[in-house]
Amino acid sequence: MERISTDICIIGAGSGGLSVAAGASQMGAKVVLIEGAAMGGDCLNFGCVPSKALLAAGRVAQSNRTGTPGVAGAEPQIDFAAVKAQIAAVIGQIAPVDSQERFEGFGVQVIRAYARFVNPREVEAGGKIIRARRFVIATGSHPMIPQVPGLETIPYLTNETIFAQLERPAHLLILGGGPIAMEMAQAHRRLGCAVTVIARSKVLGRDDPEAAALVLSTLRDEGVSVLEGRNIARLRPLPDGLEAVLDDGTTLAGSHLLIATGRTPAIKALDLPAAGVAFTERGVTVGPNLRSSNRRIYAVGDVSGGLQFTHVAGAHAGVVIRQMLFGLPAKQAVIVPTVTYTDPELAQVGLTEADARKHHPNLQVLRQEFLHNDRAVTDGKTAGFLKLMLVKGRPVGVTIVGAGAGELVGLWALAMSAGLKVGALASIIAPYPTRGEISKRAAGAYFSPKLFDNIAVKRVVRLVQRFLP
Ligand SMILES: Cc1cc2nc3c(=O)[nH]c(=O)nc-3n(C[C@H](O)[C@H](O)[C@H](O)COP(=O)(O)OP(=O)(O)OC[C@H]3O[C@@H](n4cnc5c(N)ncnc54)[C@H](O)[C@@H]3O)c2cc1C
Numbered sequence: 001m002e003r004i005s006t007d008i009c010i011i012g013a014g015s016g017g018l019s020v021a022a023g024a025s026q027m028g029a030k031v032v033l034i035e036g037a038a039m040g041g042d043c044l045n046f047g048c049v050p051s052k053a054l055l056a057a058g059r060v061a062q063s064n065r066t067g068t069p070g071v072a073g074a075e076p077q078i079d080f081a082a083v084k085a086q087i088a089a090v091i092g093q094i095a096p097v098d099s100q101e102r103f104e105g106f107g108v109q110v111i112r113a114y115a116r117f118v119n120p121r122e123v124e125a126g127g128k129i130i131r132a133r134r135f136v137i138a139t140g141s142h143p144m145i146p147q148v149p150g151l152e153t154i155p156y157l158t159n160e161t162i163f164a165q166l167e168r169p170a171h172l173l174i175l176g177g178g179p180i181a182m183e184m185a186q187a188h189r190r191l192g193c194a195v196t197v198i199a200r201s202k203v204l205g206r207d208d209p210e211a212a213a214l215v216l217s218t219l220r221d222e223g224v225s226v227l228e229g230r231n232i233a234r235l236r237p238l239p240d241g242l243e244a245v246l247d248d249g250t251t252l253a254g255s256h257l258l259i260a261t262g263r264t265p266a267i268k269a270l271d272l273p274a275a276g277v278a279f280t281e282r283g284v285t286v287g288p289n290l291r292s293s294n295r296r297i298y299a300v301g302d303v304s305g306g307l308q309f310t311h312v313a314g315a316h317a318g319v320v321i322r323q324m325l326f327g328l329p330a331k332q333a334v335i336v337p338t339v340t341y342t343d344p345e346l347a348q349v350g351l352t353e354a355d356a357r358k359h360h361p362n363l364q365v366l367r368q369e370f371l372h373n374d375r376a377v378t379d380g381k382t383a384g385f386l387k388l389m390l391v392k393g394r395p396v397g398v399t400i401v402g403a404g405a406g407e408l409v410g411l412w413a414l415a416m417s418a419g420l421k422v423g424a425l426a427s428i429i430a431p432y433p434t435r436g437e438i439s440k441r442a443a444g445a446y447f448s449p450k451l452f453d454n455i456a457v458k459r460v461v462r463l464v465q466r467f468l469p
């Protein structure tokens, strides 16, 4: 068996593994990158990229359908297979950035095979034994498939198969109530499918309830049927699809079923016990520095058991590179913005109002409605709000729901990471008319009562006016 010796061996070429490989190799380390399936991992092939491309097609369909006063809407002609071909083209357009050729150009040795540890210092992949000074496990996650009687009799879809589904589902049943369920529900509904979401608890349950309610009501207004607090008791195949019997006895017939009930870490094939790496059902057990119980082995991205986002996996790469290449201490960032790309978008950074109230008795909550933003009015997209959680004049959390919320939250992530006071945001000059003015106005609202409802200020102004020439 061929033996390879290297500085860093990375298992998994998704968002996390590729970021580590690109950074470490370009800074001079000898890197081996092992990928068992497609380069780019979930985000490129089965996650962020295809889901956002599908949502983009749905957005165009919806805007054609609704029109705007003076511009008549009309039911769009949708060629579902062509939409899927466009999604494949979008993936193809981004794929070169994640390609084997690009990484080989950085000097990375890429092995296309599944890897498993054979001992605490070595991995086997594709008939090769790789010995490395440091390993990075970046194997991501798979859809978690719940135990539902009869599921094994249904050819169900997951995020790994739905984007290759060429025929339009007549009635898509979606099990789950997280971001995957909501994004896929809206995209499919707008592209002409009947959609029913079955969620065992409240949908988008980790988000601010008021913001989640706005997303939910929009989906319902568009015709998505959302059943909360329900489980599927059993499933059975029908000639043209499937039948789901819910726990309250309701029967639903659908043409297709999408499972979107959370994720399970991709650790099975790794033989972690052989490497002395501790793990749970959430993934590899790591400390804030992402180091596992084997001090030579780190874990990044979805498999490390924390937040499961591409930008988190990318940020993890910086944390492990600092330690592996320079021997410097580093730990995971705590301020992480997240966005659900429904229309309206739902963005969050830091604490939600409910969490902030638990931790900060002196919390101040300020709010700006999109309705009072001129750009939202001119665009006819006035549904939404920004909620700012402040403690002693510093933001501890921001929730934004509305058109373009994802583009607005970055400023607040910067403010919080840099420990800025709200005055820094209030003093920005935001171009008019942009949605960015919502952030400035929310920050300004902190000072309004101090300036406008303040008797001392009024007295000073009157006094100064008496003496000014
Ligand atoms: C439908 C959907 C939409 C999403 N949308 C967003 C979004 O809009 N924004 C966002 O930030 N996040 C989004 N995510 C989450 C995002 O895709 C993940 O957080 C991200 O891909 C995690 O990166 P990763 O590197 O940890 O894992 P992955 O990208 O999954 O990469 C892991 C790689 O490891 C490989 N691998 C696994 N086991 C082995 C092994 N033993 N040997 C060799 N290779 C192995 C896999 O084949 C895979 O290529 C979405 C996810 C889904 C499912």
Ligand SMILES: NC(=O)c1ccc[n+]([C@@H]2O[C@H](COP(=O)([O-])OP(=O)(O)OC[C@H]3O[C@@H](n4cnc5c(N)ncnc54)[C@H](O)[C@@H]3O)[C@@H](O)[C@H]2O)c1
Residues within 6 Å of the ligand: 146, 175, 176, 177, 178, 179, 180, 181, 183, 198, 199, 200, 201, 202, 203, 204, 205, 230, 231, 232, 260, 261, 262, 263, 307, 308, 309, 338, 339, 340, 341
């Ligand atoms: N816009 C984005 O950034 C984006 C989009 C999609 C996915 N993601 C990432 O992918 C992760 C996985 O997304 P997800 O939506 O699959 O998972 P999730 O864990 O966020 O949500 C799972 C949902 O399914 C429900 N559920 C679980 N078991 C169920 C069952 N048996 N019956 C009915 N409902 C059930 C849960 O109550 C929950 O609402 C997310 O947490 C996120 O990190 C991000």
